Amino acid sequence: MSVVKRASVAALLAPLLVFATGYAESRPLEERAAECVACHGPGGSSSTPGVPSISGQPQFFIINQLILMREGVRPVAAMADVLKGLKDEEAVALAERFSSTPIVRSDETADPALVKRGAELAVKMRCASCHMPGYEGSEQMPRLSGQRIDYMIDALKAYRDDKRPGADTAMTAVVYGASDADLAALAHYTATK
Amino acid sequence: MRFTRKAALGGVFLWAFAAGAAYAQQPSGMSQIDRTNQAASKQDPGLRPHATPPVATPAEKLPLDKIKLPAGFKAELWSSGHPGARSMVRGDKGTIFMGSRTIGRVYAIVEKDGKRETKTLLQGLTQPNGLAFRDGALYVFAINRVFRYDNIESKLDNPGDPVELTQAFNLPPEVHHNWKYVDFGPDGKLYVQVGANCNVCEVNPGIHAQIRRYNADGTGMEIVARGVRNTVGFDWHPATGELWFTDNGRDWAGEEGPEDELNRLPKGMEGANFGFPYCHANGVVDPDIRKPDACAGVVLPAALTGPHSAGLGIKFYTGKMFPAEYQNIAFVARRGSWNRAQKFGYDVVIARPQADGSAKIEPFMTGLLDEKANAFFGRPTYVLQMSDGAMLVSDEQNGATYRISYTGAK
Numbered sequence: 001m002s003v004v005k006r007a008s009v010a011a012l013l014a015p016l017l018v019f020a021t022g023y024a025e026s027r028p029l030e031e032r033a034a035e036c037v038a039c040h041g042p043g044g045s046s047s048t049p050g051v052p053s054i055s056g057q058p059q060f061f062i063i064n065q066l067i068l069m070r071e072g073v074r075p076v077a078a079m080a081d082v083l084k085g086l087k088d089e090e091a092v093a094l095a096e097r098f099s100s101t102p103i104v105r106s107d108e109t110a111d112p113a114l115v116k117r118g119a120e121l122a123v124k125m126r127c128a129s130c131h132m133p134g135y136e137g138s139e140q141m142p143r144l145s146g147q148r149i150d151y152m153i154d155a156l157k158a159y160r161d162d163k164r165p166g167a168d169t170a171m172t173a174v175v176y177g178a179s180d181a182d183l184a185a186l187a188h189y190t191a192t193k
Numbered sequence: 194m195r196f197t198r199k200a201a202l203g204g205v206f207l208w209a210f211a212a213g214a215a216y217a218q219q220p221s222g223m224s225q226i227d228r229t230n231q232a233a234s235k236q237d238p239g240l241r242p243h244a245t246p247p248v249a250t251p252a253e254k255l256p257l258d259k260i261k262l263p264a265g266f267k268a269e270l271w272s273s274g275h276p277g278a279r280s281m282v283r284g285d286k287g288t289i290f291m292g293s294r295t296i297g298r299v300y301a302i303v304e305k306d307g308k309r310e311t312k313t314l315l316q317g318l319t320q321p322n323g324l325a326f327r328d329g330a331l332y333v334f335a336i337n338r339v340f341r342y343d344n345i346e347s348k349l350d351n352p353g354d355p356v357e358l359t360q361a362f363n364l365p366p367e368v369h370h371n372w373k374y375v376d377f378g379p380d381g382k383l384y385v386q387v388g389a390n391c392n393v394c395e396v397n398p399g400i401h402a403q404i405r406r407y408n409a410d411g412t413g414m415e416i417v418a419r420g421v422r423n424t425v426g427f428d429w430h431p432a433t434g435e436l437w438f439t440d441n442g443r444d445w446a447g448e449e450g451p452e453d454e455l456n457r458l459p460k461g462m463e464g465a466n467f468g469f470p471y472c473h474a475n476g477v478v479d480p481d482i483r484k485p486d487a488c489a490g491v492v493l494p495a496a497l498t499g500p501h502s503a504g505l506g507i508k509f510y511t512g513k514m515f516p517a518e519y520q521n522i523a524f525v526a527r528r529g530s531w532n533r534a535q536k537f538g539y540d541v542v543i544a545r546p547q548a549d550g551s552a553k554i555e556p557f558m559t560g561l562l563d564e565k566a567n568a569f570f571g572r573p574t575y576v577l578q579m580s581d582g583a584m585l586v587s588d589e590q591n592g593a594t595y596r597i598s599y600t601g602a603k
Contacts, residue, residue: 060244064295067247067276072317073297088248088276129238140244165319169368 027085029093035082036094045104045146052151056103060139062095065166074166103146110149110192118189121182125174127190135193140168144190152187226394228470228481234445242531243572247296249276249592256570257595261560265516265601268558271585273593275300275311280374280506281577281587281594282326286346289577289594290314290331291587292322294372299324299333301349302594312349323373325383327409334373334385337364339411361411365390365400370423379434382406382413388423393443393470393481402469404438404458418458420491422469426506426575430546431521435460437495437544439504439525442473444532451477453504454494455525455544455552465492495544496552501530502538506575506587514582515599522546524557526573526586536562539569541576541586558586558597 036054040046044055054062068074070083070091122128130141137143144152158164160175160183175183231238252273260268277293278300284290289302299315315321315333323334331345333355339362340355342348362385365371370388378384389402396402404418404427417436418424427438436458442451451473458465471479471487474497478487498504506526510519522545529539541558561571572590579585583598 060246064244064247067296071297073295073319075317092248126238130241173369 026087026090029090029097032086032090032094033097036098039078041104043101043104044098045101045106046148046151047106049148049150050154051148052155053103053106053147054098055101056136056146057099057143058137058139058141059095059099061137061142062098063091064140066091066094068166074164103143105146105191106148108149108191110188114185114188115192116189117182118185118187121186122189125186127174127186130170131190135190145193147191149187149191152191153184156183156187227391228394229392229443229445230481231445233480234447236445236448236532237534240532240534243569243590245277245295245572245589246592247276249274250590252593255588255591255593256561259560259570260558260595262558262597266597266599268586268595268597271594271596272302272309272311273591275302275313276592277589278587278592278594279574279589280322280324281575281585282324282331282376283577283579284326284331284346285329287580288346288349289585290324290326290345291594292324292333294320294322294589297321297335299331303349314349314352319368320372323375323385325375325377327377327383332358332375332383332409334362334364334375336368336371336373337362337366339364358411362407363411363414367401374425374427376427377409378406378436379429380406381409383409384417384427384436386424386427388421389469392445393479395470395482404436415463417463418456418465418467420467420469420472421456422473424456426504426526428507428509428523430457431509431511433460437507437509437523439498439507440467440469440494441503442501443470443479444501446473446480448500448533448535450474450500452497452500453502453527455496455498455504455507455523455554456492457495457550457552459492459550462492466490467492495546495550496554498525498527498542498544498554499537501533503528503530504538505573506577507544508576508578508584510578510584512578512582512584515584519543523552524576524584525554526576528572528574528589529562529569534567535564536567536569538562539572541573561588 039051040054046053069076069079070086131144132138135145156175159171277296280292282290291300297318298313299321301312301314303310318335321333321335325332329344331342333340339358342352342355367390369390374386376384384406387403389396402421403416404421405414406417407414421440423441424438429436438456440454440456442453468491470482471484472491475493476488504525504527507523509521509523522543524541525544526541527538530537539562543555543557544552546552562569571588573586574589575587577585583596586595
């Protein structure tokens with residue numbers, strides 16, 4: 001329950017005040033996008049273990065997550081520096097770009113037994129009602145189809161263990177009490193849909 | 194000022210004590226204590242809350258031209274560019290403080306040299322919707338965390354460290370339906386919302402589904418209303434001093450309701466029961482959680498405010514600008530439905546208190562819902578009376594506020 005006092009509150013607020021008054025330049029989109037693909041892979045499709053693909057995600061989802069991470073509502077250490085000073089319109093432009101780039105599946109191998117188990121669980125847990133029947137996501141709900149399996153296992157565990165603060169408590173409630181094996185099955189199934 | 198996000202999600206474990214490994218019949222996204230029978234509602238299972246954009250609508254694209262008001266009233270843009278615009282309180286020096294939900298910010302809107310400026314005062318909080326102002330201090334409620342910023346209007350550019358009152362208020366950490374609404378009552382007490390942490394469930398009546406009041410320092414807690422699913426706004430009648438509050442009805446029990454409520458807590462009935470989870474609206478028995486004589490002893494609403502309409506902010510009008518017939522009537526912002534195929538609400542209605550303690554609901558600000566296209570252009574969330582008697586309406590969808598003034602013949 002601690003309030004973090006940053007060394008310079010003024011410096012921290014600067015980007016936001018800038019957004020409000022509008023006198024700072026946006027950085028070139030190419031420069032921003034280059035920082036994204038440096039980790040998230042060419043076009044935003046990741047071949048790096050643990051790093052999610054951002055291509056093919058719903059535009060709303062990308063905008064939402066960029067801004068929640070920038071605001072510190074969803075703190076992600078690896079993203080903190082790159083998101084410094086990100087303007088709202090830059091978030092919108094990046095989201096436009098990566099949402100319209102098709103996702104390229106990673107070379108991870110899906111386990112057929114886990115895929116089968118995941119398909120059964122997904123029906124019971126009604127995953128498709130928010131993530132859509134093809135698991136392509138919708139608005140604030142992310143695409144699961146084609147996403148990296150290892151990333152999704154980590155993300156699901158984080159939801160279950162209350163380590164994924166952010167916009168929606170729905171996921172935390174849905175995966176409450178699920179075993180590691182079940183979460184892995186869900187990841188293997190939805191990634192390969 | 195930026196906050197670390199200490200997840201207030203710990204409470205999810207409390208919701209879920211009965212979970213086991215069963216995924217049971219729960220609709221997706223609901224906690225394990227929830228007793229919602231989505232299938233029985235026969236509603237489209239694809240219905241889900243409309244996402245709130247984390248970016249504001251550019252001023253030139255705001256739906257001002259859609260807004261319709263009674264003759265003599267007009268709407269103009271008052272502020273924009275502050276995503277997630279919700280609750281509003283005014284400081285003694287005229288600052289408008291504004292709370293939000295998902296984006297986690299508290300804004301301060303000031304007028305300086307004839308220009309209006311929006312500052313992001315706080316960020317990184319969890320759903321800081323609960324704001325109150327008293328004796329120069331801003332009180333910020335973010336789920337269960339409580340902060341007091343003394344002398345805030347003289348340090349809007351650097352609010353500094355607040356006095357943390359989290360422990361004193363000892364509010365439950367569950368997030369769901371606990372984005373706070375708070376306000377000081379005429380008795381000087383700080384009234385605080387504590388919602389039900391489910392759609393419909395057996396809550397612990399000693400903790401959830403209440404309105405409480407405290408001394409300003411967090412001591413002296415009393416429960417003033419029970420069985421309140423989720424009040425998202427309240428005010429006191431200027432003449433009677435009685436507490437009136439909105440309460441959002443449960444979802445997944447049909448398109449037509451149970452309707453949302455505008456409630457009145459009669460004088461001398463502090464602690465009264467308003468029915469949740471057994472008895473909704475004007476005596477609708479819950480289909481999923483039953484008990485004998487479900488509505489016995491329940492205070493029924495002063496008015497029904499429509500199915501899934503999401504009545505939020507309420508303010509009784511006491512200004513001099515509007516015609517006399519508006520004195521002491523309440524304005525209620527309805528954010529608009531999600532759990533209904535045909536959208537409903539997305540407006541501001543007036544509630545005219547009647548001699549028998551009930552109220553009559555009439556339209557006031559409309560036009561943000563296109564019924565034919567089943568589409569909405571904005572979502573009114575809170576209302577605030579300004580010192581000149583004009584009224585501000587916040588629009589969460591667009592991150593803007595509209596100023597409603599009366600210019601017609603008096």
